[in-house]
Amino acid sequence: MRVRSAKKNKINIVTLGCSKNLVDSEVMFSQLKNNNMDVAHESVKDDANIVIINTCGFIDLAKDESIQTILNYAQAKSNGKIDKIFVTGCLSERYKADLSKEIPEVDAWFGTRELPKLLQTLGADYKHELVGERLTTTPFHYAYLKISEGCNRPCSFCAIPLMRGGHVSKPIEFIVTEAENLVKNGLKELILIAQDSTYYGLDLYGERKLADLLDALVQVKGIEWLRLHYVFPSQFPMNVLDVIAKHDNICKYIDIPIQHIADPVLKAMRRGITKQRTAELLYSIREKLPEAIIRTTLIVGHPGETEKEFKELCDFISQFKFDRLGVFTYSHEEGTHSYTLEDNLPQEEKDRRAEIIMSIQSKISEEKNLQKIGKTLKVLIDRKEGEWFVGRTEGDSPDVDNEVLFDANLYFLRQGDFVQAEILSASEFDLIAKPL
Numbered sequence: 001m002r003v004r005s006a007k008k009n010k011i012n013i014v015t016l017g018c019s020k021n022l023v024d025s026e027v028m029f030s031q032l033k034n035n036n037m038d039v040a041h042e043s044v045k046d047d048a049n050i051v052i053i054n055t056c057g058f059i060d061l062a063k064d065e066s067i068q069t070i071l072n073y074a075q076a077k078s079n080g081k082i083d084k085i086f087v088t089g090c091l092s093e094r095y096k097a098d099l100s101k102e103i104p105e106v107d108a109w110f111g112t113r114e115l116p117k118l119l120q121t122l123g124a125d126y127k128h129e130l131v132g133e134r135l136t137t138t139p140f141h142y143a144y145l146k147i148s149e150g151c152n153r154p155c156s157f158c159a160i161p162l163m164r165g166g167h168v169s170k171p172i173e174f175i176v177t178e179a180e181n182l183v184k185n186g187l188k189e190l191i192l193i194a195q196d197s198t199y200y201g202l203d204l205y206g207e208r209k210l211a212d213l214l215d216a217l218v219q220v221k222g223i224e225w226l227r228l229h230y231v232f233p234s235q236f237p238m239n240v241l242d243v244i245a246k247h248d249n250i251c252k253y254i255d256i257p258i259q260h261i262a263d264p265v266l267k268a269m270r271r272g273i274t275k276q277r278t279a280e281l282l283y284s285i286r287e288k289l290p291e292a293i294i295r296t297t298l299i300v301g302h303p304g305e306t307e308k309e310f311k312e313l314c315d316f317i318s319q320f321k322f323d324r325l326g327v328f329t330y331s332h333e334e335g336t337h338s339y340t341l342e343d344n345l346p347q348e349e350k351d352r353r354a355e356i357i358m359s360i361q362s363k364i365s366e367e368k369n370l371q372k373i374g375k376t377l378k379v380l381i382d383r384k385e386g387e388w389f390v391g392r393t394e395g396d397s398p399d400v401d402n403e404v405l406f407d408a409n410l411y412f413l414r415q416g417d418f419v420q421a422e423i424l425s426a427s428e429f430d431l432i433a434k435p436l
Contacts, residue, residue, distance in 0.1 A: 011039040012048035017056025030134040035124035049083040055091035059331035074105035090163040141416035142189035151195035156270040156337035183222035211239040234272040257297035262309035293395030295324035301350030303341035369426035389413040
């Protein structure tokens with residue numbers, strides 16, 4: 001192995017993909033720090049001689065980004081700029097046998113549950129006493145907390161179970177302890193994540209315990225916003241809505257990926273739910289939590305999706321008017337059930353359908369935002385960006401939802417503070433406000 005200098009090794013962790021990957025990187029970061037190693041996350045300096053790439057393998061675009069990142073660092077290694085490359089995460093879990101042959105510059109590949117092995121390779125010990133503690137890489141005032149790992153759902157398009165395994169819940173007391181540790185560092189917003197939050201507890205307690213978990217977490221002093229992500233529509237535990245309604249510090253925010261609405265597509269996707277039951281659930285949420293912001297995620301271009309079924313999806317979006325919405329084009333993932341079906345739509349058509357969906361949603365979002373003008377909303381300040389202070393309302397999750405902008409030439413605000421803000425103007429995805 002080439003050694004650039006006699007200096008102590010410095011490690012840079014590069015994270016790709018979703019917030020669940022980010023939590024894994026934060027745990028790794030904490031373990032390495034507590035082994036007295038010089039480590040950074042997403043360092044902008046070009047001074048690390050060891051790089052750990054935490055990859056995503058969810059869909060084709062994510063895989064392409066991960067592979068390109070690995071190739072970029074492989075070239076840097078060939079040029080003598082770095083000494084070692086280690087790859088972990090979902091892409092590595094799924095394809096390491098093939099990738100290790102194609103990219104020999106990588107020193108070692110690790111799966112999603114091989115952190116102790118990765119640490120050992122770096123000469124570090126896995127410190128069990130740190131379980132439940134981690135160093136966050138997000139702004140100090142919010143953090144993601146993973147309540148479970150893996151997924152037991154049989155969705156035909158999804159490769160997550162192939163990469164993350166079956167559903168494993170963390171015990172409630174363990175999650176509460178982790179939340180308490182995060183609050184000690186100034187956290188104000190806790191964002192719960194999982195592959196499927198509504199499945200939480202079934203493996204440990206024999207019944208769904210998400211409502212109990214929320215009840216326990218709201219007791220942690222210092223948490224002003226508790227936000228819930230990724231609830232599955234099939235077999236949704238309705239008592240969760242009662243708990244959200246009961247507690248002021250649980251955000252009235254429901255992230256419920258329905259993926260589609262047409263029955264033939266839902267059946268092909270193996271979602272375990274029909275259009276009627278999906279609609280009944282969504283309208284029940286609106287009835288029980290009329291002020292709730294409802295976010296969903298969709299997939300267009302799944303094998304067998306006809307123009308008729310696509311139009312049915314568009315019509316439902318126009319009718320229900322989701323507050324927040326994201327859309328993916330179908331990705332033909334090897335090893336999934338959908339892979340056995342013909343991927344019969346060209347990417348151009350999938351992209352066209354996604355653009356139509358987002359055009360519909362843009363108008364809905366603008367309509368809803370214009371209704372906020374003149375209202376006073378509670379806003380959490382995330383950062384200063386150029387000439388603006390940027391914040392979020394209770395109905396907005398970091399990186400994926402709307403933002404509230406304050407003119408930094410007129411007002412001074414502090415990151416991590418809550419402010420009462422009057423909305424002055426609005427566009428499709430942003431609100432302009434002044435602090436009161």
